[in-house]
Amino acid sequence: MTRFAPDRLVLPALAAGLVGLAALVALTFASMAQALAGLLAAALFLLGLPLGALTLLMVHRLTGGRWGAALRGPLRAIVATLPLPLFLLLPVLAGTHLVFPWAGVDPATLPEAVRHKLVWLAPPWLALRFVACAAVWLALAWAVLGWRPAGDAGDAATAARERRTAALGLVVHALAVTVLSIDWMMSLEPEFHSTIYAMLEAAGEVAGACALAMVLLALAVPVEGLPGGGEDATLGEDVANMQFGFVAMWAYLAFMQWLIVWAADLPREIHWYMLRGQGGWLAVMWLMVALHFALPAAGFLARPVKRSPHGFLWLGVAVLAGHFLDVWWRVRPPLVPDMPTALPFDFAAVLGAGGLWAALLLFVLADDRRLARWRARGRHV
Amino acid sequence: MSAHGVIAYFADAGALSEAARAMRGKGYSRLDAFSPYPVEGLADILGMRPTRMGRVILAGAILGALAAYALVLYSVEVDYPVNVGGRPLHSWPAFVVIAFECGILGAALAGFVGMLAANRLPQYYHPVFGAPGFTFAHGGRFCLLVEAADPRFRKGVTKRQLRGLGATEIEETVL
Structure with missing residues (x-):
């Protein structure tokens, strides 16, 4: 494996992002609604990664553990990219009537159950809640990036304050992610509701962020060279075991939502799955199940796989790809029932948004001091 | 009262590991080791199979x-x-x-x-319990057991070899 040099990849990623954005802008002439929908799916996927990284860093501040010390560097870099996906959602906010079925239509044409929900679902409120959530996340990211490494927590008062921030932050973060998943994901099918949905999204975010951190970790240092894991294990194995837990959590929640909806068999709920079982989306679902659950479950149970650098790297890649498919499969089908139609729009959106985002992430990763300098400016010590 | 094997006591974990390695080198295969705490690498030296x-x-x-x-x-x-x-x-x-x-x-x-x-449990008795030196009253010792079933086992020769490897005390175990 050649050495991973983030510095040299920033410009190619930026170029790919600009090409993708140009293609997406060109495609708006074909269909503005589809271009915005593609951007929505890509931006929600990207937004989930810093949000999941925030969750992990705050949980680790409360629980401790060497797995978190190993993931800290990559996770901090991922958190630092938070503003970009928030920014990428703004075009969708400007075109709510093109994306959300409850926006810009005569309420009389909507089903009765949806009419009652219009108290919550109104474009100005959506924008207001989005600004509030963004403010919460940016403040949390600002606080979390200022934390010192767990082993070097400084004086006891600082450590206690950080733990308090983490505990309160997790409560607020959970509410904000719930609002995000209701407003931007579930409301795409306003008749559908699932109380487990926000937890499913949060669990997916954590698995996705940890998967990306695993990939970055495996590229940066040889995994078997990570010292200080538990008894008779490398740190990489500890991290892999944690990730297995995150993946299992996601799989449990995803299966439970399916089982409950299937068992109740109510038209307004089962429609969510009927829609996602046709027009090419069924194949996407099976691929997601394979990458997000079956393959990782087998890999994480096999010690030789998770102990080898390549196995560790590819497990991360598989879960990250599975997480993308998960978000895509949850968000996109109501906006385009026929999967192949979505492909050009979504490919351009993923290339554009993902390229820009990857360029930012690589720029932060390339030099530890960039993050430190940016964050240190605001600290009054 | 048939012979079960020979048990040798060593001063510390290092001496035990060295002795086990030397005995393996001489072709012994039916060896077992006892120590008050897990000794790193000893299982490999004794040629134990990875757990199934x-x-x-x-x-x-x-x-x-x-x-x-x-x-x-x-x-x-x-x-x-x-x-x-x-x-x-x-x-x-x-x-x-x-x-x-x-x-x-x-x-x-x-x-x-x-x-x-x-672990062949439950097993209420093991021949090493009969060796007077093999008690917790000694505060835990580093012991190497060579079973008589080993094809290379010759009581006198084996004892001499163990003494040559630095055993502080050697006892016979009986079934």
């Missing part, structure tokens, strides 16, 4: 899941078919949960039983 418990537990998990699924399937299809809200009799999404839980149960039971079997 992983496979035993996996087999237990699969067996448990299949058994539970088969039981549910038999009861809904053959023994007591009931139409619940028009759902198919074979409603796999609901059965998967029970099969998974019984898979975990099977894995736990296989782990418990397999651990006992792999």
Whole structure:
């Protein structure tokens, strides 16, 4: 494996992002609604990664553990990219009537159950809640990036304050992610509701962020060279075991939502799955199940796989790809029932948004001091 | 009273590891070591197989899941078919949960039983208990046991070799 040099990849990623954005802008002439929908799916996927990284860093501040010390560097870099996906959602906010079925239509044409929900679902409120959530996340990211490494927590008062921030932050973060998943994901099918949905999204975010951190970790240092894991294990194995837990959590929640909806068999709920079982989306679902659950479950149970650098790297890649498919499969089908139609729009959106985002992430990763300098400016010590 | 083997006591973990390695080098294969705490690398020196418990537990998990699924399937299809809200009799999404839980149960039971079997437990007596030096009253010692069943075992020769390797004390164990 050649050495991973983030510095040299920033410009190619930026170029790919600009090409993708140009293609997406060109495609708006074909269909503005589809271009915005593609951007929505890509931006929600990207937004989930810093949000999941925030969750992990705050949980680790409360629980401790060497797995978190190993993931800290990559996770901090991922958190630092938070503003970009928030920014990428703004075009969708400007075109709510093109994306959300409850926006810009005569309420009389909507089903009765949806009419009652219009108290919550109104474009100005959506924008207001989005600004509030963004403010919460940016403040949390600002606080979390200022934390010192767990082993070097400084004086006891600082450590206690950080733990308090983490505990309160997790409560607020959970509410904000719930609002995000209701407003931007579930409301795409306003008749559908699932109380487990926000937890499913949060669990997916954590698995996705940890998967990306695993990939970055495996590229940066040889995994078997990570010292200080538990008894008779490398740190990489500890991290892999944690990730297995995150993946299992996601799989449990995803299966439970399916089982409950299937068992109740109510038209307004089962429609969510009927829609996602046709027009090419069924194949996407099976691929997601394979990458997000079956393959990782087998890999994480096999010690030789998770102990080898390549196995560790590819497990991360598989879960990250599975997480993308998960978000895509949850968000996109109501906006385009026929999967192949979505492909050009979504490919351009993923290339554009993902390229820009990857360029930012690589720029932060390339030099530890960039993050430190940016964050240190605001600290009054 | 037939001979079971020879047990040698060593001063510390290093001497024990060295002796075990030397005895392996001389071609002995039926060796066992006892120490008050786990000595790193000793299992490799003694040529112990890596544990096969992983496979035993996996087999237990699969067996448990299949058994539970088969039981549910038999009861809904053959023994007591009931139409619940028009759902198919074979409603796999609901059965998967029970099969998974019984898979975990099977894995736990296989782990418990397999651990006992792999350690040849319950075993109430082992010939080393008869060796006067092998007691906890000594505060735990580093012992190397050479079984008489070893093809290279010659009582006098083996004892001399062990003494040559720095054993502080040597005793015979009997069945």
